[in-house]
Amino acid sequence: MDWLRLWHDMPNDPKWRTIARISGQPISLVQAMYVHLLVDASRNVTRGHVTVTKEDIASALDVTDEQVEVVFLAMQGRVMDGDKLSGWEGRQPKREDSGNPETGAKSAAQRKKDQRDRERAEKENAGSHAPSRAVTKSHDRLDTDTEEDQKPPLPPLAENPAPTPDPKPKRKSRLPEPFNVTGDMRKWAAERAPGVSLVNETEKFVNYWRGNGSTKADWIATWRNWLLKAQEDANRRVIAPPRTSQPPLNMSSTAWAEEPIL
Secondary structure, three states: OOOOOOOOOHHHOHHHHHHHHHHOOOHHHHHHHHHHHHHHHHHOOOOOEOOOOHHHHHHHHOOOHHHHHHHHHHHEOOOEEOOEEOOHHHHOOOOOOOOEOOOOEOOHHHHHHHHHHHHHHHHHHHHHHHHHHHHHHHHHHHHHHHHHHHOOOOOOOOOOOOOOOOOOOOOOEOOOOOOOOOHHHHHHHHHHOOOOOHHHHHHHHHHHHHHHOOOEOOHHHHHHHHHHHHHHHHHHHHHOOOOOOOOOOOOOOOHHHHOOOO
C-alpha cells in the first residue's frame, strides 16, 4: 500500500483562503481539489505530476467544470507549477517501502531486520540473567528457612484449661416505667397462656409490683411466671367439679329438737 503525507498546518494554510478569494469558490472546494490532485500525483508513474482531467475532478466532487477550471488556475504559482505539485520533493518520500536515505525512512526489509535483532538481543539478555535469578531465589529460601528455625516453639496446650468465668448476674431493678409488652411477649402469651386476659393480667401485674416496690433481675421472666400462674388458675376453674345444690333450711321446723344429744 502506498502512502502520501500531509503537513500539520495543511487545513489552516492561508494559501487556501487566497486561492478561494481569487477563484471565487469556497475553501472547501479548494482543499478537496488539492487532496484529489495530491492523491493523483502520488500514484502517478512520475510522482508529483497530475494527469487527472478537470472533468473527472468535477464529477468526483459534484461541481461544474468551470468551477474546477477557475480553482486550478488560481492554484498556479501557489501550490501548482503547471501539472506538477509545488514542494513535492520536500514533503513526500520517494517510496516508504523502499526507504529514503535523505529523509531517514527505512525500507520494509530493514524494519523487519531491526525487529529481529531486537528480539534476539532481548532473548540473550534474558538468558544471561536466569542463573542470577535462580541464585537469588535459593538464597532467599535459605534465609527464610533460617528465620523459621530461629522462631521459638509454641507452648503446648493445657490438658485442663481454666474454666471460663460465669458472666456477672444481672443487677436487680424496679419495674420499668412504662412496662411495655413487646410483640414477642404477646406471641408467647398467646401460645402459653391462651385462657388469660393479657390486658387484665398485665395490669394486675404492674399494679402489684408497683405497689410492692420490689426489685427483680428479669422483669420479663417475672411477667411470664405471673401469666403461667394465671393460666393454671384458669385451668383449675374449668376442671373443678360443680357444687351440689342443698335444700334450703326450714327455720320453722323443730325436728332438730328430737335428734339425740351425744
